[in-house]
Amino acid sequence: MAKKPISLTVDGVRYADDVEPRTLLVQYLREQLGKTGTLVGCDTTNCGACTVHLDGRSIKSCTMFAVQADGHEVTTIEGIAAADGTLHPMQQAFHECHALQCGFCTPGMIMQSIDLANEHPEPDEATVRENLEGNLCRCTGYQNIVKAVQAGAKEMGGAAAPASTEAGVA
Amino acid sequence: MTVTEIGAPRRRKEDQRLITGRSRYTDNMVLPGMLHLAMVRSPFAHARITNIDSSEASAASGVVSVITGADVADIQGSLPNAWPITPDQKAPPHPAIAVDRVAFAGEVVAVVVARSKKEAQDAADLVDVDYDELPVLLDLEDAEKDTVLAHPDLGTNRSALWVFDSGEAGTGGDVERALAHADAADDEIRVDRTYYQQRLIPAFMEPRSTVVDPTSEQITMWSATQVPHILRLMLALTLGIPESKVRVIAPDVGGGFGGKLQVTPEEVITMLAARRTGKPCKYTETRSESLVAAHHGRAQVQRLSLSATRDGVVTGLKVALLADMGAYLGLVTSGVPILGAFMFPAIYKIPAYRFECTNLFTNKVWTDAYRGAGRPEATFAIERLMDDLAAELDMDPIELRRKNWITHEEFPFTTVCGLEYDSGNYEAATARALELFGYDELRAEQKRRRDEGDPVQLGIGVSTFTEMCGLAPSRVLGSLDYGAGGWEYAQVRMLPTGNVEVVTGVSAHGQGHETAWSQIVADRLGVPFENVEVLHGDTAIAQKGLDTYGSRSLAVGGMAVVAAADKVIAKAKVIAAHLLEAAEDDLEFADGTFTVRGTDQGVGLGEVSLATFAAHNLPDGVEPSLDSDATFDPENFSFPHGTHLAAMEVDTETGQVTLRKYVCVDDIGNVVNPLIVEGQVHGGLAQGIAQALFEEAVHDDAGTLVTGSFVDYLVPSAADLPAFVTDRTETASTTNALGVKGVGEAGTIASTPAIVNGVIDAVRHLGVDDILMPCSPSRVWAALQGADKGRGAEAAAPTVNSPEVAERDVASTGAVQTGTDEGTAQ
Numbered sequence: 001m002a003k004k005p006i007s008l009t010v011d012g013v014r015y016a017d018d019v020e021p022r023t024l025l026v027q028y029l030r031e032q033l034g035k036t037g038t039l040v041g042c043d044t045t046n047c048g049a050c051t052v053h054l055d056g057r058s059i060k061s062c063t064m065f066a067v068q069a070d071g072h073e074v075t076t077i078e079g080i081a082a083a084d085g086t087l088h089p090m091q092q093a094f095h096e097c098h099a100l101q102c103g104f105c106t107p108g109m110i111m112q113s114i115d116l117a118n119e120h121p122e123p124d125e126a127t128v129r130e131n132l133e134g135n136l137c138r139c140t141g142y143q144n145i146v147k148a149v150q151a152g153a154k155e156m157g158g159a160a161a162p163a164s165t166e167a168g169v170a
Numbered sequence: 171m172t173v174t175e176i177g178a179p180r181r182r183k184e185d186q187r188l189i190t191g192r193s194r195y196t197d198n199m200v201l202p203g204m205l206h207l208a209m210v211r212s213p214f215a216h217a218r219i220t221n222i223d224s225s226e227a228s229a230a231s232g233v234v235s236v237i238t239g240a241d242v243a244d245i246q247g248s249l250p251n252a253w254p255i256t257p258d259q260k261a262p263p264h265p266a267i268a269v270d271r272v273a274f275a276g277e278v279v280a281v282v283v284a285r286s287k288k289e290a291q292d293a294a295d296l297v298d299v300d301y302d303e304l305p306v307l308l309d310l311e312d313a314e315k316d317t318v319l320a321h322p323d324l325g326t327n328r329s330a331l332w333v334f335d336s337g338e339a340g341t342g343g344d345v346e347r348a349l350a351h352a353d354a355a356d357d358e359i360r361v362d363r364t365y366y367q368q369r370l371i372p373a374f375m376e377p378r379s380t381v382v383d384p385t386s387e388q389i390t391m392w393s394a395t396q397v398p399h400i401l402r403l404m405l406a407l408t409l410g411i412p413e414s415k416v417r418v419i420a421p422d423v424g425g426g427f428g429g430k431l432q433v434t435p436e437e438v439i440t441m442l443a444a445r446r447t448g449k450p451c452k453y454t455e456t457r458s459e460s461l462v463a464a465h466h467g468r469a470q471v472q473r474l475s476l477s478a479t480r481d482g483v484v485t486g487l488k489v490a491l492l493a494d495m496g497a498y499l500g501l502v503t504s505g506v507p508i509l510g511a512f513m514f515p516a517i518y519k520i521p522a523y524r525f526e527c528t529n530l531f532t533n534k535v536w537t538d539a540y541r542g543a544g545r546p547e548a549t550f551a552i553e554r555l556m557d558d559l560a561a562e563l564d565m566d567p568i569e570l571r572r573k574n575w576i577t578h579e580e581f582p583f584t585t586v587c588g589l590e591y592d593s594g595n596y597e598a599a600t601a602r603a604l605e606l607f608g609y610d611e612l613r614a615e616q617k618r619r620r621d622e623g624d625p626v627q628l629g630i631g632v633s634t635f636t637e638m639c640g641l642a643p644s645r646v647l648g649s650l651d652y653g654a655g656g657w658e659y660a661q662v663r664m665l666p667t668g669n670v671e672v673v674t675g676v677s678a679h680g681q682g683h684e685t686a687w688s689q690i691v692a693d694r695l696g697v698p699f700e701n702v703e704v705l706h707g708d709t710a711i712a713q714k715g716l717d718t719y720g721s722r723s724l725a726v727g728g729m730a731v732v733a734a735a736d737k738v739i740a741k742a743k744v745i746a747a748h749l750l751e752a753a754e755d756d757l758e759f760a761d762g763t764f765t766v767r768g769t770d771q772g773v774g775l776g777e778v779s780l781a782t783f784a785a786h787n788l789p790d791g792v793e794p795s796l797d798s799d800a801t802f803d804p805e806n807f808s809f810p811h812g813t814h815l816a817a818m819e820v821d822t823e824t825g826q827v828t829l830r831k832y833v834c835v836d837d838i839g840n841v842v843n844p845l846i847v848e849g850q851v852h853g854g855l856a857q858g859i860a861q862a863l864f865e866e867a868v869h870d871d872a873g874t875l876v877t878g879s880f881v882d883y884l885v886p887s888a889a890d891l892p893a894f895v896t897d898r899t900e901t902a903s904t905t906n907a908l909g910v911k912g913v914g915e916a917g918t919i920a921s922t923p924a925i926v927n928g929v930i931d932a933v934r935h936l937g938v939d940d941i942l943m944p945c946s947p948s949r950v951w952a953a954l955q956g957a958d959k960g961r962g963a964e965a966a967a968p969t970v971n972s973p974e975v976a977e978r979d980v981a982s983t984g985a986v987q988t989g990t991d992e993g994t995a996q
Contacts, residue, residue, distance in 0.1 A: 035191075036191070036197075040197070046881060049375060049878055085661055087190070095181055095189055106188050129888040139375075142444065144852065
């Protein structure tokens with residue numbers, strides 16, 4: 001299959017690669033860039049384990065092709081901690097609130113939660129639950145995840161939220 | 171010894187790699203020259219394979235090999251069933267790749283091995299398989315009649331009949347006599363019911379994945395498994411390889427819930443492919459493959475008869491199960507229902523009991539352990555039955571339970587099954603739950619709503635439970651014909667710096683063993699929590715083990731850790747006495763230091779460890795090392811218990827069910843880490859509630875799984891569940907030194923009957939006394955419609971005699987759905 005050239009930034013690093021047009025963004029991230037923190041739990045865009053940020057907004061990276069990310073900026077779970085390793089407040093909140101068990105849904109949950117918190121700096125429980133509907137967890141019963149998102153959002157409130165831009169993709 | 175760690179809400183050590191994306195799930199593994207597998211699966215539930223043409227696939231880009239069942243017929247063996255429950259148990263051969271016949275839709279018929287995953291998948295579409303369809307058997311009650319056979323060569327659908335009768339065993343009375351007496355006596359009552367356990371899919375979030383590297387002396391397998399040790403042994407036996415040639419590593423595993431307690435065809439196939447090609451091979455299933463081909467759970471028809479006095483004292487219980495094995499026997503498939511046999515009497519003093527289970531084959535993927543394995547099914551049935559009895563007697567369901575449960579003073583208590591419950595306090599847990607729930611206020615509100623004819627009715631669901639955890643005393647497993655023991659292994663190693671490595675045979679898949687085991691060892695040895703490292707999930711490191719299932723990790727695996735740590739202390743004491751030039755008897759050990767009683771002379775465990783490393787000054791005959799290993803075989807199961815209460819709102823106009831409040835008080839004995847415990851309870855509740863309200867594996871008439879993706883198989887989301895109120899009472903187990911019982915399965919076991927009892931309680935006064943699970947809006951609505959038309963209306967949905975009813979709500983969860991059986995597709 002003929003490959004197409006793409007150029008994008010992932011976790012602050014610029015990449016220029018050739019990909020098959022059918023390559024999903026998550027496949028490109030995992031298989032070509034080795035960004036294995038982003039996980040695949042389903043094939044119908046229901047589980048949310050592959051959630052990353054595209055230009056600052058959360059998307060499911062199994063729902064778009066890598067070629068659609070051409071020219072955009074992607075952030076994965078591996079790119080949200082500070083350069084010195086200090087955890088992102090949402091990562092820290094998931095740890096503090098025991099909001100993970102097997103951890104498989106966790107990267108996607110954290111990426112979705114950061115976007116949620118950017119939009120709702122002080123989300124109530126109903127808002128958190130509604131906004132996490134596309135991220136499935138089988139271990140936690142969600143209770144501690146809801147707690148973590150609220151705690152993480154509160155911590156993030158102090159820091160300047162990244163400017164959100166329109167994703168510009170279907 | 172100062173206790174500082176056990177009971178502390180320590181944040182988990184495991185979290186760092188998981189929250190930063192540095193996890194080590196099997197699918198993340200990449201090896202040089204690695205090949206990829208794609209499975210060709212049967213679209214038919216039952217068919218003969220008449221021809222496989224793989225020429226086009228073999229010629230496709232990147233394809234290294236296409237393997238059919240015939241290619242490996244002489245070397246693939248039969249997948250193992252480790253639990254033949256009766257000497258005459260019937261089982262069809264279970265090849266990893268079907269050879270000439272498929273018995274469920276999704277069974278592997280060929281495998282493509284290629285340079286990349288995409289090339290393997292592309293080529294899999296080119297494998298041309300011809301089938302002759304055979305009659306398909308799906309329904310358990312049809313299976314019982316043997317008119318259609320899931321495996322024609324067996325001549326019957328019956329795999330085994332397993333019976334326990336308290337009269338014959340001498341552990342209780344004759345149940346037929348009790349039932350006959352109830353039929354005849356005016357002051358007694360008999361209740362007969364049939365309940366259905368729908369098929370569920372464990373649906374761990376991480377799809378199964380396996381990597382096999384055959385390029386070194388040992389064949390190394392990484393796999394998303396709960397049972398690396400069992401897997402290694404069974405792979406060796408199945409494929410005829412010495413087990414010393416096989417190393418199995420379970421790295422980070424993304425959930426299991428029993429669903430990864432298996433030796434899977436896919437693992438065997440990846441092994442075969444790697445040996446055939448001589449290259450590392452990887453297979454990772456898609457979610458659709460996982461739903462269709464990883465084993466399912468539950469799937470029982472439960473026929474029950476109960477006798478009681480009219481003032482509510484149970485006199486006998488008879489249980490007859492039909493248990494769906496599916497098409498094959500997996501690792502412990504046949505044993506799952508008989509684990510439940512011991513749990514039907516639950517927390518009650520039942521004087522006469524008979525249990526019989528007929529294990530039946532059908533043309534669906536096989537069933538096996540799923541969170542609770544047999545015990546949720548049993549608890550559901552007895553708790554539904556107690557509620558139905560309470561309703562028949564017009565008695566409060568809590569009051570009825572009080573009349574029958576084992577009281578605190580009566581422990582230890584030998585049940586009608588012959589189990590000895592060591593400890594428990596059902597009164598305390600129930601009292602606490604009622605208080606947290608506001609039981610009396612909610613009953614008052616319920617009455618008000620009924621009196622006012624409110625379209626939204628309130629129901630209160632009660633469920634009390636106990637389970638047997640800490641699987642299991644080896645001699646008990648032997649008496650049940652299980653193929654292995656129930657001991658567990660641990661090693662505690664003091665390093666020269668005073669740090670500690672702990673090796674455990676129970677490897678975790680999300681439960682937090684690394685943290686809890688660190689707490690146990692830190693406490694026992696008096697070393698800092700941070701100085702303990704826990705190693706697991708690799709048969710080359712944890713040399714022995716029986717792995718993780720049945721809430722056995724802490725009560726059995728944790729006790730092995732304690733035993734190994736105690737041996738380290740004992741050896742260290744000999745050396746410490748030598749170093750201190752004191753008599754051993756004069757030494758005491760506390761907070762990591764041996765001191766000479768009555769003096770300030772002492773030596774720390776770290777110093778003793780360094781002394782053994784240097785080995786310049788050791789007592790004669792003492793080996794220069796400070797480590798020890800131990801195996802622990804429990805003397806009894808442990809028996810957690812609890813009381814769960816649910817307030818359910820049922821919209822009688824739409825059938826919508828809303829869980830308004832959920833309170834549970836569990837007694838799991840002593841607690842090592844309350845954070846982990848609470849998390850386990852929450853997760854368990856979500857799974858149990860999902861069975862009650864959302865989840866069901868549905869097949870169409872041809873045996874195709876209709877719920878073959880997360881679009882249709884409704885794993886609940888955050889939006890579908892409320893916050894739970896959880897609390898504990900702590901009645902220590904008296905049969906292990908930690909006093910622990912086990913918590914992994916409690917929430918799942920207790921919540922399903924609590925929810926369904928609550929739904930029925932909301933609408934029982936409207937003439938509804940049964941609704942099949944999951945209690946979807948359309949089922950509830952149809953039940954209410956049926957009840958409106960008068961009792962005995964055969965068309966009423968709640969009495970539909972098959973859990974495989976085609977009607978299914980596929981609208982998004984949480985949405986209000988209405989409609990009839992014909993009109994629900996949305």
